[in-house]
Amino acid sequence: MARNVNFDLNHPLVEAGLESPADEDVVHNSFSELIAEQSQNGLSDAFELQELQNELDEEGRDNLAYLTGRGLNDREWEDDERQTDPLVGERWSSDTLKVLSSMPSRTIGRSRGAIISQYYNRTMQLRRRRQSRPSIRDFSHSARPSIRGYGMEADCIDAEGAGASKRERLVNNLQNLSVSDRIRMLRAMPLSLAEKSELRTSTLQKERRTRSGSQIPCCSQLKYYIIIAVRQCWYSWLSFLHSLQLWQVALKRVSGRFGTGVLSYFLFLKTLLFFNLFLFLVTGAFLVLPQAVHPPVLSADRQSFSGLELLTGAGYFSDTVMYYGYYCNYTLHRSCRDDDGGQNISVSTGTTSSCLSSHHSYNMPLAYFFIIGAAFFFTCIILVYSMSKSFGQSFRIDKSHSILAMKVFCSWDFKVIKKTSVKLMSEKICTQLKELLAEVNQKYVKNTVCQQLWRLMVHGLAWAICIASTSACVYGIYHFSDFMHQQQQQALTNKHPMLKEASLLALPALVSLINLLLPGLFNLAAWMEDYESPSVGTYVAIGRNLMLKVSVLCVLCYHWLGRVAADPKSINLTCWENFVGQELYRFLLMDFIFILLDTLFGEFLWRFFSEKVLKRRRKPVFDIARNVLELIYGQTLAWLGVLFTPLLPAVQILKLLLLFYIKKSSVMMNCQAPRKPYRVSQMTTIFITLLCFPSFLGASVCVTYTMWSITPSTSCGPFRGLKTMFQAGKRWVEQLERDNPNLSVLARAHAYLVENPLFLFVGAGIFLIVIYFHSQVVDGQRKIISLLQEQIENEGEDKKFLITRLQHIHEQKRTSKRRLKSQDSNY
Amino acid sequence: MGNKQTIFTDEQLDAYQDCTFFTRKEILRLHGRYHELAPHLVPMDYTNEPDCKLPLALIVNMPELKENPFRNRIVESFSEDGMGNLSFNEFVDMFSVLSEMAPRELKAIYAFKIYGNEELTPEEVELVCEKTIEEADLDGDNKLSFADFENMISRAPDFLR
Numbered sequence: 012m013a014r015n016v017n018f019d020l021n022h023p024l025v026e027a028g029l030e031s032p033a034d035e036d037v038v039h040n041s042f043s044e045l046i047a048e049q050s051q052n053g054l055s056d057a058f059e060l061q062e063l064q065n066e067l068d069e070e071g072r073d074n075l076a077y078l079t080g081r082g083l084n085d086r087e088w089e090d091d092e093r094q095t096d097p098l099v100g101e102r103w104s105s106d107t108l109k110v111l112s113s114m115p116s117r118t119i120g121r122s123r124g125a126i127i128s129q130y131y132n133r134t135m136q137l138r139r140r141r142q143s144r145p146s147i148r149d150f151s152h153s154a155r156p157s158i159r160g161y162g163m164e165a166d167c168i169d170a171e172g173a174g175a176s177k178r179e180r181l182v183n184n185l186q187n188l189s190v191s192d193r194i195r196m197l198r199a200m201p202l203s204l205a206e207k208s209e210l211r212t213s214t215l216q217k218e219r220r221t222r223s224g225s226q227i228p229c230c231s232q233l234k235y236y237i238i239i240a241v242r243q244c245w246y247s248w249l250s251f252l253h254s255l256q257l258w259q260v261a262l263k264r265v266s267g268r269f270g271t272g273v274l275s276y277f278l279f280l281k282t283l284l285f286f287n288l289f290l291f292l293v294t295g296a297f298l299v300l301p302q303a304v305h306p307p308v309l310s311a312d313r314q315s316f317s318g319l320e321l322l323t324g325a326g327y328f329s330d331t332v333m334y335y336g337y338y339c340n341y342t343l344h345r346s347c348r349d350d351d352g353g354q355n356i357s358v359s360t361g362t363t364s365s366c367l368s369s370h371h372s373y374n375m376p377l378a379y380f381f382i383i384g385a386a387f388f389f390t391c392i393i394l395v396y397s398m399s400k401s402f403g404q405s406f407r408i409d410k411s412h413s414i415l416a417m418k419v420f421c422s423w424d425f426k427v428i429k430k431t432s433v434k435l436m437s438e439k440i441c442t443q444l445k446e447l448l449a450e451v452n453q454k455y456v457k458n459t460v461c462q463q464l465w466r467l468m469v470h471g472l473a474w475a476i477c478i479a480s481t482s483a484c485v486y487g488i489y490h491f492s493d494f495m496h497q498q499q500q501q502a503l504t505n506k507h508p509m510l511k512e513a514s515l516l517a518l519p520a521l522v523s524l525i526n527l528l529l530p531g532l533f534n535l536a537a538w539m540e541d542y543e544s545p546s547v548g549t550y551v552a553i554g555r556n557l558m559l560k561v562s563v564l565c566v567l568c569y570h571w572l573g574r575v576a577a578d579p580k581s582i583n584l585t586c587w588e589n590f591v592g593q594e595l596y597r598f599l600l601m602d603f604i605f606i607l608l609d610t611l612f613g614e615f616l617w618r619f620f621s622e623k624v625l626k627r628r629r630k631p632v633f634d635i636a637r638n639v640l641e642l643i644y645g646q647t648l649a650w651l652g653v654l655f656t657p658l659l660p661a662v663q664i665l666k667l668l669l670l671f672y673i674k675k676s677s678v679m680m681n682c683q684a685p686r687k688p689y690r691v692s693q694m695t696t697i698f699i700t701l702l703c704f705p706s707f708l709g710a711s712v713c714v715t716y717t718m719w720s721i722t723p724s725t726s727c728g729p730f731r732g733l734k735t736m737f738q739a740g741k742r743w744v745e746q747l748e749r750d751n752p753n754l755s756v757l758a759r760a761h762a763y764l765v766e767n768p769l770f771l772f773v774g775a776g777i778f779l780i781v782i783y784f785h786s787q788v789v790d791g792q793r794k795i796i797s798l799l800q801e802q803i804e805n806e807g808e809d810k811k812f813l814i815t816r817l818q819h820i821h822e823q824k825r826t827s828k829r830r831l832k833s834q835d836s837n838y
Numbered sequence: 839m840g841n842k843q844t845i846f847t848d849e850q851l852d853a854y855q856d857c858t859f860f861t862r863k864e865i866l867r868l869h870g871r872y873h874e875l876a877p878h879l880v881p882m883d884y885t886n887e888p889d890c891k892l893p894l895a896l897i898v899n900m901p902e903l904k905e906n907p908f909r910n911r912i913v914e915s916f917s918e919d920g921m922g923n924l925s926f927n928e929f930v931d932m933f934s935v936l937s938e939m940a941p942r943e944l945k946a947i948y949a950f951k952i953y954g955n956e957e958l959t960p961e962e963v964e965l966v967c968e969k970t971i972e973e974a975d976l977d978g979d980n981k982l983s984f985a986d987f988e989n990m991i992s993r994a995p996d997f998l999r
Contacts, residue, residue, distance in 0.1 A: 194856050201947040203918065204927040204934075207857040249861050425906070425936075433905040803985075 123202065127177050130200055134184035137192060178210075185214045186221075190238060257281065261675055267428040269633070270436065271691045273678060274426065276635050277671065279698055283646055284667045286393070290386055290653060291660040297382045298657045301373050303332050305343045323512050324596035333658045335588040336727035343373040376729040376739040380718070383654055387711050390650075394703045401699050405692035473536040477555050480532055484525045485562045492518055492570040499582040519594075519601035522563060526644065527605050530556055530637050546690065549636055553697070556640045561705055564647060567598075568713050576721050586727035592655030596662065599648050603666045606641060610673060614681040633682040638674070639698050643706050650710035654717060845869055847885050858934035865930065872929050875900070884926065894922030897929070908952055912936075915951040943988070950987045 185193050193214070197207055258281065266274040309330055316327040324333075331337060423440070427433055495518055533555045542548035571591045579587035617631050649663040656662075718737050723730035730736045741761070748758040764770050843866060846854075854865045873880045875896045881888050894913055903909040913922045916932040924932065934940060935948050 197857050198859060198934075199941060199944050201944060203916075204854075204857055204931040208853045208927075211853055211856055246855055246861060423908070428902055428905055430905045433907070437907065 123206070124177070126200065126202055127181055130196065131177055131181040131184060134181060134188060134196060137196070138184060138187055141189070141192075182210060182213050182217060185210065186217050190242065257284075258671065261671075265675060265678065266426040268432050269678065269683075270427045270432065272635055272694075273633055275691050275695050276633075276638055277675070279639055279695070280642060280667060280671055280674075282397075282699075283642060283702075284664060284671075286390060286646070287649065287660045287663045287667065289393075290390065290649075291658075291664060293386045293389075294382060294653065294657040294660065297378055298338070299332050301343055301378070302338050302375065305339070307337070307339045317509075319509060319512055322597070322600060323515055324593040324600070325512060325515065329589055329593065333656060334592045335655045335657075335729075336586040336724075338379060338729040339375050340729045340731050341375065343375055374743065376733075377743045379729045380736060380739045383714070383718075386653065387650075387714065391707065391711070394699070394707055398696070398699045398703050401692070401696045405696045469540055473540045476536050477533055477558075480529060481555075481559050481562060484529060484559070485566050488518075488522060488525070488563060488566050489570075491521060492566070492574075496570075496574055496582065515593075516597060516601065519597045520605075522567070522598065523601045523605035525563065526560065526602070526641070527609055529559055533559075549694075553636050553640065553701075556637060557701065557705065560640065560644050560647075561709070564644075564709065568651070572713070572717060572721060576717075579724065584724075586724045588655045588724060588728055592652060592659070595648055595652035595659065596656060599645060599652070599659070599662060599666065602641075602645050602648070603670070606670065607673065610677045614677050618681040630681060630683045633678055635694070640701075643698070643702050646702065647706040647710055650707060651713055654714050845882060845884050850884070854930065858930055859937055859939040860930070860934060868930055868933060869926065871900070872926055880926075889925070891923040891925045892929075894924075897922070897924055911952045915948060946988050 185196065188196065197211060200207060200210075202210075258277075262274060262277055265277060320326040320328050328334070329336065423436075427436055495514070498514070530552075533552060537548055537552055540548075542551070571594065575582070575584070575590060576587050579585075579590075584590050614631055614633075621629075621631065645663065645666070649659055652659040719735060721735065723733060723736055725731050730739055733739060733742075744758045744761045748755050845866065846869075851862055851865060854860065855862060858865075860868070869884070872892070873882065876892055879892065880890055894910065894917075897913050898904070898909045903912070906912070910922065913924060913932070914920060916928050916935075917924050918928065935944055
């Protein structure tokens, strides 16, 4: 891209330039006047050199005449130009160099005056933006559209003397901004701290002076004090939050040793923890707490606590607030002792209860339905928001041509501080640069047809292996679950009850085992395939793992909702929701136990083995993608289970807390950073997207299906006796309508909007349209970026042209001065 | 707030809070770190703004900077005299810019300063430089200005995290 400006008139570009829309005579004449003015201003003693000036102008115009006339002596011109083409030779005059080095684009961050100037302009823009938007017509037309509309005067490059006044004007601007804007501006300025605090002091002093000068009414003085107090509170709240940072020291240690890649796993874990915390707070406050305070009357045959409950979740736990079955289906009243159970009072006749203290009533079924729905809704919003934010940070619209430049400048990971890790990282970057240079220098070697076929075959084989193993495992799970289902149907009473409970753990154990072993097989297949580009390999691995987990979860959902829920009587279940909730608890727990085992065997023992037996010096690598997918799988289970087990988020929180410490110690002891380059932002975006789309969407589809179509059990839970869980909301609306006929509109709206599937289609249609518009906007931005790049190139050309002309003029001055001196010396 | 600290006046702390990305506690902690680099040089009382500078060699030994190959350049670009001697203000400034809360644009300006004046000699490295400038230079003047640099690192979202 480094092009020299070519003044060869026969060159097509120059001809094209001369055929520009503006009349060339006009352009050149006005320009020559400008140069004439410039050289005139430069001369301090005007009298003696007046003739010289005229001579100069003539010569200047003469030279320019060479340009304007077409039928001129090309050779002479070229000779002249070659002599003084500053881009060919290195003979920049000192003035030109000074001009170049003091240009704003070169002095950002270096010259204090330039920074103050730049921030003066920014504060001006901010003030204007906050106050009113000036119309673009107010600004003078300029050939440079880049400065039009920015409020910049044409002569914004001030001489040093004007620096002080610029500073005063900046202080003035700062004073007129709001406090938060001012603080933001101050913090973002690349000046030294001493200067910033000087600016701040002068701003505050000025403010105090103007305030004490004028007569302020006491209410705005009060407002001022309130603002100061609020700011102090805000700072102390920030301090508190910062000190509360969870795991800050641990994360710093991990990132210091392994870099941002491994850190992203732990940050993802922290994000999941916050999601679960939110879920737990919502369900805990609105479901668990009211029900715990008003315990229902329990049936007599309550099992005693044995240790197995912690594993199976059944037994003693089945009749606790942990599961769906415990929750009442009537309105809870405060200070009301309903001794005869009241379990048979359904919602529609709720008011027949003898307690009339209805101002503290709590409609449990409605609450259950709405709280679960609201929790999912808000989780969806938070997920989509964080996904779009992460996407915005990592998605780059234009294709990156400058890979090498990026690698040189941007591959250093500043978080790493441990010596060995730093050495490893610099080796890694060195290797990458060498590879890139080799690629750049070498010609691309095309594979022969034979080689291409061979590669295709290898890829096909690997994919066939993966798909076959996945299908085999899924099929196996399907039949095993069927087998277990039938086993429970037979209900052999001579079986030991403990054994019966333990056999419930068989399916979760199998599924977790499959989840553990199959990714190893996928890794083997990938090793066989030997991808050239490591990022493609990572994506393929993630795709295969995802395929496995999605199919496993689909089969399990079918088993629970299609088999168990459809016909609960066949396995002597009075409360199928309890059973499903317990199943999910068991799955979550088994997942955790198998992760523990994997950490122990996969990382700890493998390191031992490879060091002592295989005598390898390198420790095993921490597979970030696989671990994150395991976290996503666990979170999907938690989301599936919230409807049946409102306390499942608490279990998940405990699990994540323990997992953090276990994984951290394992990583520090046994692993080393991944050797492949890991693009953190992109991977984080992918993981959040995976969390949102297959994981959360799948869970919410399951839950919605359960609420909409599946019949709840008749003898337990808050929705007993209703046809579907959704009926709870409908009944409430009907009751409202009955109590207050004016709200029939609401009932009708509810009937049309929520029950009608058309509403969902319309909603989905609007969503798709919005996505389409956004993609068009992105396309447009891409076009604008390429146009702007062209413009930058053109402006670079302009700059070179101007500098060349200045150089030329300076040369003229110098030679004429020399001539004058030689003439003088001759006399 | 009832803090019994006597190191800074309240006004000084307010000024620090407004001009950097740190909270009160963090500034006091930073002063602790600065003090422990040279306990006999650094006074505990900063209310009358003593003029105390620590040399490059001491600062560069901090565990956060020790293994960083750019450590000398980093400290030099924040020092006023260009030799790496940092007063407490410059020390706080450096950590404020390097902290996670500083915006990318600010970090980019300093990163440009740090990278900008490298003198590199070996041949392979020269080739890399040539190709780099070729790729990254947008307005074709054979130099990398700050705008070129900013454009390039905007494409690398992992940088300067």
